[in-house]
Amino acid sequence: MQKNKTKFRRSLRDFFIVTDETSDGKLRSHITGLRRYIDKIKPNFMEGGRFSKLQSTFEAFESFLFVPDETTKCGVQIRDAVDMKRTMFFVVIALIPTLLFGIWNVGYQHVLSCGDTLNFWNIIGFGLLTTLPTIVVSYVVGLAIEFAFAQIRHHQVNEGFLVTGLLIPLVLPPDIPLWMVAIATAFAVIIGKEVFGGTGMNIVNPALLARAFLFFSYPSVMSGTSVWIADKPDAFSGATPLALLENGVSAMPSAWTMFWGGIPGSLGETSKIAILLGAILLLVCGIASLRIMASICIGGIAMGLVFNLIGGSTAMQVPFYYHLLMGGFAFGAVFMATDPVTAPQTDRGKIIYGLLIGIFAVMIRVVNPAYAEGMMLAILLMNVFSPLIDHCVIAKNIRMRKKRAINHQKATAK
Amino acid sequence: MGKFSKLITEPLRKTNPITVLVLGVCSCLAVTAKMKPAVVMAISVTVVTAFSNLIISLLRNGIPARIRIIVQLVVVAALVILVDQFLKAFVYDVSKQLSVFVGLIITNCIVMGRLEAYAMSHKPIESFFDGIGNGLGYGLILVIVAFFRELLGSGSLWGFPIVPKAFYAAGYLNNSLMILPPMALIIVGIVIWIQRSRHPELQEKK
Numbered sequence: 340m341q342k343n344k345t346k347f348r349r350s351l352r353d354f355f356i357v358t359d360e361t362s363d364g365k366l367r368s369h370i371t372g373l374r375r376y377i378d379k380i381k382p383n384f385m386e387g388g389r390f391s392k393l394q395s396t397f398e399a400f401e402s403f404l405f406v407p408d409e410t411t412k413c414g415v416q417i418r419d420a421v422d423m424k425r426t427m428f429f430v431v432i433a434l435i436p437t438l439l440f441g442i443w444n445v446g447y448q449h450v451l452s453c454g455d456t457l458n459f460w461n462i463i464g465f466g467l468l469t470t471l472p473t474i475v476v477s478y479v480v481g482l483a484i485e486f487a488f489a490q491i492r493h494h495q496v497n498e499g500f501l502v503t504g505l506l507i508p509l510v511l512p513p514d515i516p517l518w519m520v521a522i523a524t525a526f527a528v529i530i531g532k533e534v535f536g537g538t539g540m541n542i543v544n545p546a547l548l549a550r551a552f553l554f555f556s557y558p559s560v561m562s563g564t565s566v567w568i569a570d571k572p573d574a575f576s577g578a579t580p581l582a583l584l585e586n587g588v589s590a591m592p593s594a595w596t597m598f599w600g601g602i603p604g605s606l607g608e609t610s611k612i613a614i615l616l617g618a619i620l621l622l623v624c625g626i627a628s629l630r631i632m633a634s635i636c637i638g639g640i641a642m643g644l645v646f647n648l649i650g651g652s653t654a655m656q657v658p659f660y661y662h663l664l665m666g667g668f669a670f671g672a673v674f675m676a677t678d679p680v681t682a683p684q685t686d687r688g689k690i691i692y693g694l695l696i697g698i699f700a701v702m703i704r705v706v707n708p709a710y711a712e713g714m715m716l717a718i719l720l721m722n723v724f725s726p727l728i729d730h731c732v733i734a735k736n737i738r739m740r741k742k743r744a745i746n747h748q749k750a751t752a753k
Numbered sequence: 754m755g756k757f758s759k760l761i762t763e764p765l766r767k768t769n770p771i772t773v774l775v776l777g778v779c780s781c782l783a784v785t786a787k788m789k790p791a792v793v794m795a796i797s798v799t800v801v802t803a804f805s806n807l808i809i810s811l812l813r814n815g816i817p818a819r820i821r822i823i824v825q826l827v828v829v830a831a832l833v834i835l836v837d838q839f840l841k842a843f844v845y846d847v848s849k850q851l852s853v854f855v856g857l858i859i860t861n862c863i864v865m866g867r868l869e870a871y872a873m874s875h876k877p878i879e880s881f882f883d884g885i886g887n888g889l890g891y892g893l894i895l896v897i898v899a900f901f902r903e904l905l906g907s908g909s910l911w912g913f914p915i916v917p918k919a920f921y922a923a924g925y926l927n928n929s930l931m932i933l934p935p936m937a938l939i940i941v942g943i944v945i946w947i948q949r950s951r952h953p954e955l956q957e958k959k
Contacts, residue, residue: 516924534946552930556931
């Protein structure tokens with residue numbers, strides 16, 4: 340028995356750790372068992388193998404475990420170390436503060452509304468139980484569809500959904516029914532992304548599309564005052580600051596409360612501190628565009644100031660800086676609008692795009708209280724227009740340079 | 754009769770006016786929230802395309818080329834008024850639901866498209882069958898779209914509740930987006946997607 344056990348252990352060790360003799364006679368151990376195992380089963384998944392239909396799935400898991408050792412055979416030799424996998428992972432890391440705060444806040448709002456004792460573990464436990472299923476459903480449904488499409492089209496599985504799958508739960512109310520999350524994720528991935536050719540080809544941001552789908556499909560679970568706190572007693576008012584916008588600034592929580600985030604709302608949008616942390620990480624790593632974030636804020640502030648000047652209704656009199664703190668403005672500006680696929684590529688285009696998002700978001704909020712979340716609609720609208728913005732910016736540049744060349748020619752001819 | 758049956762069945766599949774020619778999409782978005790108006794609309798359009806094709810084909814050698822659109826419009830408009838009056842007389846409630854869209858059959862691209870593309874250059878009987886075929890092809894898509902929109906958007910079919918009460922009790926909700934026109938466009942898109950992947954010859958060469 341003992342002997343068997345040792346034998347088993349040894350074979351296990353041989354499987355994972357291989358000891359080689361290097362050229363200078365030293366012994367070196369390294370983890371190649373797994374690598375060897377993968378190499379052994381690889382032919383089965385290649386063209387003509389038994390499981391050749393699962394090639395994309397196999398490649399996805401292989402590149403998940405090991406950095407691919409393939410090099411380009413022609414063309415570009417030097418590549419950026421930050422490939423798509425790294426980019427996506429940085430965004431996921433940047434989302435973690437908002438996620439953690441969101442989990443805490445879901446529990447906090449629930450405990451607060453029920454009048455329970457504010458015990459930390461009470462809060463976190465409830466928050467985890469409410470939010471984790473949503474995240475799991477979003478990832479499982481989305482990844483299943485991504486893998487299936489990659490398989491059918493013989494593409495590689497892309498990492499794009501790692502971010503989308505986390506963004507979807509973060510922009511939904513905490514206790515949204517899971518079947519709705521599944522439908523919305525499927526809709527967003529199929530109609531929003533795969534129809535256009537997969538990751539990098541989509542016109543609108545898939546995570547926002549999922550939210551818009553739910554917003555228009557099931558308004559009763561996506562708007563109003565009763566959905567933003569999980570398991571809330573009926574008597575407790577669960578209105579978000581945005582819903583109170585119509586009643587003016589006196590009805591709303593203080594700017595400080597909205598900044599640190601102890602307010603009802605979607606999972607990830609409440610704490611501006613957590614969002615700022617994420618924004619700093621994204622900016623330091625050079626992943627998101629500062630131009631877009633800054634111009635959205637400027638656009639929002641400008642529109643807020645215009646409404647302050649008009650001051651026609653109580654909603655217009657709300658101070659301009661409140662708009663940056665309410666609802667999904669900050670979250671959208673940092674994580675949604677900066678999506679490199681759906682935002683313009685040109686520098687000037689990014690500024691136009693950002694300014695218009697800020698302006699439209701505040702305008703929709705103030706002028707049309709039925710569509711409280713103006714940020715979502717503003718970003719989706721500008722997503723659609725971003726290719727046009729790019730086109731105009733480039734065309735203008737071409738015209739300008741042509742003119743300059745002609746002028747130069749004229750000057751030298753004289 | 755092989756030729757005539759082909760004239761009727763082809764537009765149901767490979768030459769479908771909505772999914773392949775992409776004509777008549779506007780009314781497809783407007784009238785497909787429920788099954789009943791969709792079916793009535795499909796029948797009305799079939800009648801109009803069939804008889805306008807027949808009449809224009811009979812007249813085709815006498816119509817001066819420069820004013821042919823006006824002549825076609827007069828014929829189509831007369832037929833549409835007949836259909837409209839008929840609907841008002843016999844199915845008044847559906848006629849009210851369809852409101853302006855019956856009148857707008859005049860501008861339905863399929864009617865004009867078939868007149869220009871087929872009736873002006875073919876014999877009357879063939880044109881008549883071509884009109885019926887294209888009307889049915891249009892109707893088929895209308896019914897498919899309306900089926901999904903009514904089932905998922907209102908939980909009913911032909912006005913009768915289909916989704917059991919127990920579903921609603923368990924938390925199921927009707928999808929309001931299905932009632933809105935954008936979803937009709939998306940369903941038509943999905944139908945086109947399925948059709949094109951089943952008939953590779955419809956796909957453009959890359």
